[in-house]
Amino acid sequence: MEQGEEARCSDEETFTAEYKMMMTLGRGQFSEVKRAFHIPTVSWVAVKILRNQKKYASLIKSEINIMKSLTHPNIIKLFHVVQTRETTYLVMEHASEGDLLHHVLDLGHLEESKARRLFTQILHAVQYCHDNFIIHRDIKAENILLDHKGNAKLCDFGLSAKVIPGQRLGDFCGTLPYCAPELFGKEAYDGRATDIWSLGVLLFFMVTGRFPFSAYSDVRVIQQILDANFRVPPYVSVDIRDVILKLLIKNPYRRLTIGQIMRHPMVRNSEAHSPPTFPQSLPGTLSPGIVRAMTIMGYKSEEIIESLRDQKYNQVMATYLILQHQSPRGDASITRRNP
Known part of the structure; x- marks a missing residue:
């Protein structure tokens, strides 16, 4: 097995180990969105599942790049990207009240x-x-x-x-x-x-x-x-x-x-007459409180810093961003939600 293929398999194994897929929230022409449970942070997320077909490759690439560049309190936030041979998974903020x-x-x-x-x-x-x-x-x-x-x-x-x-x-x-x-x-x-x-x-x-x-x-x-x-x-x-x-x-x-x-x-x-909204912190802005919480969970501070610095959107960055999202100001005040 080639090195790239091994990495994709490893990513998928990690993905399936950390997320419990639940009900389908919606379907599109070549994708579906499922509600999922992120086990490390005890949080609900939404997972967009896209089938990797050649005719949609440029659209998938564009969607990922655009979502990575967006940080706004009124835009659904991207947490994690996993790409395998057949499927791309986009893990995003879950909006519990529907569309x-x-x-x-x-x-x-x-x-x-x-x-x-x-x-x-x-x-x-x-x-x-x-x-x-x-x-x-x-x-x-x-x-x-x-x-x-x-x-x-x-x-x-x-x-x-x-x-x-x-x-x-x-x-x-x-x-x-x-x-x-x-x-x-x-x-x-x-x-x-x-x-x-x-x-x-x-x-x-x-x-x-x-x-x-x-x-x-x-x-x-x-x-x-x-x-x-x-x-x-x-x-x-x-x-x-x-x-x-x-x-x-x-x-x-x-x-x-x-x-x-x-x-x-x-x-x-x-x-x-609207209540104030707090701007979302940039993905690369480190919160000492979240880093401490993640080290208690078993993550190494070096891998957290590296994942954020390089904008890897891997499982380490996903955990950080989900914890950051749980805190209204993106700081150390982390509250876990029960499923």
């Missing part, structure tokens, strides 16, 4: 105060992505998760793209009801503007419980999108209605930018 789609459908629609708070958190996540030249390209209610405190977490970067300043995109990407009009054209488009349109659809859905563009066939839906043919119900508040109308504009150059949305009264007023 926003089912949450809205269960309630019929969100109360506007709650919609404002969650939408503002989502905006912060998307702004962070855009500031780091990452286009999500599949913003939708299914890709917004809620944690145990009811905070929004943007997830699923499988279709995301890392761009250079001024770069335009040319391929069709996304989920039909959330797709911007320019995605159906032949010209290259600004990916940030398509994310903005999707945010408009998302806000509409949050406060009404339905989509602005819906018909009995995809062809009719596309035509509604191309015509920007929708109506905001009269019960929607003026400030929310104003944001929706300024996001769902056919001309992408006339849509609000993230910065302009953040300055809108709807968002400013929401932030004034």
Whole structure:
């Protein structure tokens, strides 16, 4: 057996020894997400399982690289990456309250105060992505998760793209009801503007419980999108209605930018009444308290430092990041949750 193959087998053995797989949370075209129990930290995590097929290799590589680069309190955090011959496992933060789609459908629609708070958190996540030249390209209610405190977490970067300043995109990407009009054209488009349109659809859905563009066939839906043919119900508040109308504009150059949305009264007023959130520490920022806890668990301080320094996303780094995530400020105040 070759050395590389031995390492992959060793990784998989360690992975299966440290995680107990439980129920399936969701399935995609070439992946599924399972709830799992991380035995060393006594914590729940989510594991995205991707099948290694040649046609998806570049997407898997891109998703891993993008997720490794993201550190934001409103974005699902990556803890551990294990790649074998047939499968890639991405171990991530588990959001215990499920996705926003089912949450809205269960309630019929969100109360506007709650919609404002969650939408503002989502905006912060998307702004962070855009500031780091990452286009999500599949913003939708299914890709917004809620944690145990009811905070929004943007997830699923499988279709995301890392761009250079001024770069335009040319391929069709996304989920039909959330797709911007320019995605159906032949010209290259600004990916940030398509994310903005999707945010408009998302806000509409949050406060009404339905989509602005819906018909009995995809062809009719596309035509509604191309015509920007929708109506905001009269019960929607003026400030929310104003944001929706300024996001769902056919001309992408006339849509609000993230910065302009953040300055809108709807968002400013929401932030004034929102509890503070603590920024996540960078993966390479060592906490003496967590290192001490891990040495008690049997880890060596040298391997902890090396794993974080080299950003290995191995089982050592995973344990550190999970313990760090359990502490609100990422410090030594570690509280383990029971299964």
